[in-house]
Amino acid sequence: MMTFSFMVILPLLLHISITMVMKNILVRSLDQIPYELWIFPGIILIIASMSTFSMIYRDLFDLRIHKKSFLPMTLAPYSKTQLILGFLITSIVETTVYVIVAMAVLTVFLPTPFHISTYFIILIFTFFYTFIIGNIIITFSVVTDRISIYLSILLTMFLIILFGTGILVEFEFYPKTIGIILSNFPLSMFLSSLRELIFFNRIDWLQIFIPIMVAIGWTWVNGYLLKRKLKQ
Amino acid sequence: MEASITLKKVGKLIGDKTILASLTFGIERGSLVAIIGDNEAGKSMLLKVISGVENQEFGNVYINGLDLRKRRLSVISSIGFVPHEIDLDPWLTLEQNVRFMGLMYGVDIETLNTRMIQLARDFHIIPHLKRMVQDISPGIIKKGMILRALIHDPDILIMDEPTAFMDAESYRQTWDFLLRLKGKKTMLYVSQTLSEVEEAHDRILVLEDGKITLDGSLDKLLGSTFDYHQFQIEFEELSDDLFEKLSNVPKVKNPSRIGNSIHFYGRERNVFFAVLNAAASSVMKDISVNKLGLQDLMDAKFARDGIH
Numbered sequence: 117m118m119t120f121s122f123m124v125i126l127p128l129l130l131h132i133s134i135t136m137v138m139k140n141i142l143v144r145s146l147d148q149i150p151y152e153l154w155i156f157p158g159i160i161l162i163i164a165s166m167s168t169f170s171m172i173y174r175d176l177f178d179l180r181i182h183k184k185s186f187l188p189m190t191l192a193p194y195s196k197t198q199l200i201l202g203f204l205i206t207s208i209v210e211t212t213v214y215v216i217v218a219m220a221v222l223t224v225f226l227p228t229p230f231h232i233s234t235y236f237i238i239l240i241f242t243f244f245y246t247f248i249i250g251n252i253i254i255t256f257s258v259v260t261d262r263i264s265i266y267l268s269i270l271l272t273m274f275l276i277i278l279f280g281t282g283i284l285v286e287f288e289f290y291p292k293t294i295g296i297i298l299s300n301f302p303l304s305m306f307l308s309s310l311r312e313l314i315f316f317n318r319i320d321w322l323q324i325f326i327p328i329m330v331a332i333g334w335t336w337v338n339g340y341l342l343k344r345k346l347k348q
Numbered sequence: 349m350e351a352s353i354t355l356k357k358v359g360k361l362i363g364d365k366t367i368l369a370s371l372t373f374g375i376e377r378g379s380l381v382a383i384i385g386d387n388e389a390g391k392s393m394l395l396k397v398i399s400g401v402e403n404q405e406f407g408n409v410y411i412n413g414l415d416l417r418k419r420r421l422s423v424i425s426s427i428g429f430v431p432h433e434i435d436l437d438p439w440l441t442l443e444q445n446v447r448f449m450g451l452m453y454g455v456d457i458e459t460l461n462t463r464m465i466q467l468a469r470d471f472h473i474i475p476h477l478k479r480m481v482q483d484i485s486p487g488i489i490k491k492g493m494i495l496r497a498l499i500h501d502p503d504i505l506i507m508d509e510p511t512a513f514m515d516a517e518s519y520r521q522t523w524d525f526l527l528r529l530k531g532k533k534t535m536l537y538v539s540q541t542l543s544e545v546e547e548a549h550d551r552i553l554v555l556e557d558g559k560i561t562l563d564g565s566l567d568k569l570l571g572s573t574f575d576y577h578q579f580q581i582e583f584e585e586l587s588d589d590l591f592e593k594l595s596n597v598p599k600v601k602n603p604s605r606i607g608n609s610i611h612f613y614g615r616e617r618n619v620f621f622a623v624l625n626a627a628a629s630s631v632m633k634d635i636s637v638n639k640l641g642l643q644d645l646m647d648a649k650f651a652r653d654g655i656h
Contacts (some may be wrong), residue, residue, distance in 0.1 A: 186435040187446065187495065191400060192452040193425045347402045348420075 118145075126166065129217040130159050131225055139286060146286055149315050152226060157238055157310050158283035159222060159233055160215055164242045165277050167251050171207035177257035177266060190332040190346055197339030204250045204335065211246045215239065234314050235258075241310045248302055248327050249277075251334040258341045282307055302327035352377040352412060352534040353398055355494040357408030360558075361381060367393045370407065374530055375551075376505075378531045382545040383538045384646065385555035391430060391538040392508050394555065398536065399506045412503065415609040425453060426498030432508035432538075438482035442473070444494045445481060446499055453500035460499065467495045470525045472518075481493050486513035491522060500531040505529070523548055542642040554646070562645075569645055576601075578638045579620055582609040584631040597622050608633075613640075627632055 139151040179186040180195065219238065223229050253274065269333040278284065281304040287295035298304055309323040351374035360368035367390045368407050375381050383391045396402045398409055400416055409416040411423040421564065436445045443464065452461040473492040476484055484492070497505060510526070512517045527548055529535065533542045539545050544550060546567075552569055554562035562569055583590070586608040594610055595603040601613040614620060620637065 179437070183433060183435045183437060183471050185448070187401060187431060187435055189452060191424060191427070191429055192449070193421050193454075194452075195421065308367070348400065 118281060123214055123217040123326065124221055126214075127159065127221040129325060130162060131222060134284065135225070142285065144289055147315065150227060152265060152313070153228075153230075153342050154311070155284070156223075156226065156230070157314060158307060160218055160238055161194065161240060161245055161307060161310075162283060163218045164211050164215055164246050165249055165274065167211040167262060168207050168246050169274070171210050172203060172253040172257055173266075173270075174204055176254060177260070179220060180228070180257070183264065190342075190348060195313070195339065196342040196346075196348070197336055200251075200254060200335055200338045200342060203248060203254060207248045207250045208243055211242065212239065215242045230314070237313055238310065241306065243323075244328055244331070245303065245306050248306065248331040250336075251331050251338060254338045255334070255341065256346050258338060277303065300332050351375065351410075352379075353408065353536065354413075354568055355398070356384050356404050356408040356410070357407035358397060358404045358409060360390070360397055360402070360404045367558050368397065368404065370561060371455055371558075372407075373553070373560060373563065374538060375392070375506060375534060377534055379550045380527075380530050380535045380548060381537075381551045381553065382549045383536065383553045384540075384542065384545055386643070386646075389555040390558040391555050393447050395429075395536065395538055396477055399422050399427050401429065401431075421649070426503045427502060428502035428505045430493050430497045430501065430505070430510060431492075431509040432512060434486060434493070434513075434618070436481045436489055436492060438480070440494055441478050441480055442484060442489075443477040446477075446492065446496045449496050450499040455500055462576045464495070468497055470528075471495055472521050487515055487518045490514060491518060494522065494526075502533070504536070507535070509539055510537050511539075519544075542646060546642050552642075566642065569642070570640060576613050576615055576640050577620075577641055578611070578644060579618070579623070580609055580611045580634075580636045580638075581623065581627065581632055582634040583627070584608065586610060588631075590627065590630055594623055597626050613644075 117297070135152055135155055138155065142151050144150055145154040153240070176186075179189075193204070216239070221236055253270070256266060256269045256273075260269065280298050281301060282299065287299045287304070289295075290298065299308065303322040306327050308318050310318060312318045350596055353375040355371050357371055358371045359366065371394070383394060385391050392401070397404045398416075400412075400420060403417060411426055414423045416423055436442070437448075440448070446464055447460060450464070455463070464477075465474070468477055471494065473488055473491050473495070475493070476488050481489060481492075490511070494505075494507065494510060497507075511522050514522060523544070526535065530550075549566060551563070551565060552567070553560050588607060591603070591605050591610060594600065595612075597619070599614055599616065600617045601615075603610060603612040605611065610623075612623070617637075
């Protein structure tokens with residue numbers, strides 16, 4: 117019940133604190149999309165990020181540093197990469213539930229709801245987005261041994277996601293060089309691809325595949341890091 | 349008999365410190381082997397290396413003839429490991445913890461349920477299965493950890509202090525069950541409770557500074573000490589002079605004192621009478637004579653130098 121309440125309250129809070137404020141500053145995007153519609157996929161990805169943070173913390177970092185069931189898990193007949201995939205899939209499944217509830221809640225506030233196919237597209241992108249961000253968090257969960265450092269890293273990551281991936285404002289508003297650098301960040305590429313697809317029906321396959329390939333490689337690296345960390 | 353576990357020149361380092369020093373030995377299938385030794389002797393690390401929790405830096409560990417490091421995924425299911433510290437998830441029930449690990453090992457639901465109930469009955473923890481781990485006492489949790497280690501029916505059970513935190517009844521129930529597994533599963537355990545090791549064992553390995561200093565059955569280990577007895581005399585007042593005088597009685601071995609008691613070893617009973625004669629003028633409160641046990645063997649002096 118507590119979890120479900122949080123699932124409902126979180127998108128409401130983000131709508132109140134971000135969308136309702138920002139839409140008065142940036143009424144429309146540079147491509148003339150109403151701000152409430154333009155930011156919708158971004159808000160969903162913020163929720164996906166927050167959900168992934170908590171899932172990976174619960175399933176990996178907390179169990180590892182507090183020695184709760186983690187060691188027996190590593191003794192089960194699976195490779196470390198398979199274990200990492202297990203953590204990722206768990207977080208993807210739970211994040212999907214969070215995102216479905218969030219989309220249902222936020223749709224109430226949209227001036228015109230999206231077509232049903234748009235919601236499916238957002239869900240599919242969320243799936244891959246969680247795959248990427250999950251890998252990033254898993255890396256920190258494996259290499260960090262102190263909660264204080266881990267939380268600082270998560271907070272920093274959250275700020276980077278919020279302000280450095282084009283969720284709130286377009287990269288055209290950033291200084292040119294910084295905008296170019298940030299737009300080539302895998303998470304930014306994914307978000308901009310999602311917006312291109314939703315609002316202009318254009319697909320930039322390269323911008324979709326590069327982050328996915330990076331995430332696949334990253335999963336393997338995480339498996340290696342876990343193996344090294346455990347000395348197994 | 350066939351070896352279940354074989355170590356060949358296994359070495360383990362932590363930083364520059366040698367924790368395990370070129371260990372070579374085998375453990376027969378179905379046997380019950382205890383590892384004892386002082387703190388920091390390397391006992392827990394040895395269990396971790398054999399169970400695959402940590403890799404060794406040198407040498408090889410073979411489980412049922414297969415190299416644990418090279419064929420890890422093939423052999424790891426043959427091992428059940430019970431660590432010393434409690435490591436169940438406190439936010440799950442005991443049953444959920446066990447079930448989760450059973451599923452991790454690919455045990456089908458029906459077998460999992462049957463085996464879990466049977467083992468829980470053997471360990472007398474059926475009433476605790478549905479309780480959250482955070483609400484259960486550590487002794488019961490430890491039983492649950494052994495249950496969890498057995499849920500995938502491994503050939504080898506490795507336990508670090510299997511009866512830690514347990515009360516007398518749980519201790520008896522646990523050993524009663526473990527002894528029934530003898531012959532069916534290879535069991536290797538570490539214990540600091542030497543009376544526990546004396547009661548249940550096939551073989552005892554004494555580890556000291558990462559090396560095996562003694563290896564054999566209890567009778568074999570105590571064989572060289574069969575003639576010896578341990579004497580203890582409590583005086584109303586044991587002065588330094590009296591202690592010195594008694595220590596110098598011929599054939600008194602390794603004298604030591606605790607308060608007003610003198611403690612020593614002797615090969616012949618007449619040593620005891622010689623001491624009594626020497627102390628005849630002092631008031632004695634209590635006297636005890638015992639055969640030597642594992643505790644005496646583990647006395648640092650004995651382990652290193654024998655009785656002298």
